[in-house]
Amino acid sequence: MSTVAIDKTIDARGMACPGPLMNLIGAIRQGQVGQTFEVLSSDEGSKTDIPAWVAKAKQELVEVRADEGFSHFIVRKVR
Amino acid sequence: MDEQDKPLSLVLFSGTDDKLNAAAVLTVGAAAMGRPVNLFLQYYALDAFRTGNLCADHALSPEATEAQAPVVRAHPGLHWSELLKQAKDVGEVNIQACALSMDMFHLKQADLDSLVDGVEGVAAFMASASEGQVVFI
Numbered sequence: 001m002s003t004v005a006i007d008k009t010i011d012a013r014g015m016a017c018p019g020p021l022m023n024l025i026g027a028i029r030q031g032q033v034g035q036t037f038e039v040l041s042s043d044e045g046s047k048t049d050i051p052a053w054v055a056k057a058k059q060e061l062v063e064v065r066a067d068e069g070f071s072h073f074i075v076r077k078v079r
Numbered sequence: 080m081d082e083q084d085k086p087l088s089l090v091l092f093s094g095t096d097d098k099l100n101a102a103a104v105l106t107v108g109a110a111a112m113g114r115p116v117n118l119f120l121q122y123y124a125l126d127a128f129r130t131g132n133l134c135a136d137h138a139l140s141p142e143a144t145e146a147q148a149p150v151v152r153a154h155p156g157l158h159w160s161e162l163l164k165q166a167k168d169v170g171e172v173n174i175q176a177c178a179l180s181m182d183m184f185h186l187k188q189a190d191l192d193s194l195v196d197g198v199e200g201v202a203a204f205m206a207s208a209s210e211g212q213v214v215f216i
Contacts, residue, residue: 012113016157017156018104022111022128026169056113
């Protein structure tokens with residue numbers, strides 16, 4: 001279990017690529033600096049796409065954790 | 080200019096749903112990564128952007144086998160027109176109709192869906208493409 005406090009969880013399980021990433025981008029745009037977002041995704045593409053986007057957008061990837069059939073991506077909005 | 084910041088320019092020629100979807104996925108990915116995207120709609124792709132025609136059945140390309148076609152159709156991803164809307168929402172996406180194809184099919188901009196930003200000639204499209212790649216789909 002993660003101990004990071006989450007402000008918003010986006011359950012994108014079952015969504016096709018690039019849906020989970022697009023939902024994360026939307027949430028980060030609407031959120032406040034300092035907030036932490038968690039994306040649940042079963043899309044294999046998210047494993048490469050979310051870290052690539054976070055690096056490009058200069059946000060912070062706090063944690064990536066595998067679960068049963070999906071992954072948790074925890075991202076903090078830092079700018 | 081960094082390679083990752085150069086525009087991505089896609090020529091959409093094919094009007095089948097699978098190729099339009101592939102193009103829309105590239106568009107939304109590039110837009111999400113901060114690259115400007117130019118789409119140039121020609122021939123059969125342009126026809127798919129007529130008002131009221133976006134969500135019609137545009138069939139699949141000839142390379143889809145009998146076994147593959149139902150798999151492609153059953154896939155739950157967003158429709159290509161929705162992906163293009165998302166791309167416009169997150170990034171800089173400019174969708175232009177090819178003037179030659181407009182003329183060929185006797186179309187005016189008023190006949191096209193509002194996703195299409197304008198009508199331009201090939202030289203204007205190439206000017207927008209500038210130093211970035213041009214991909215033909």
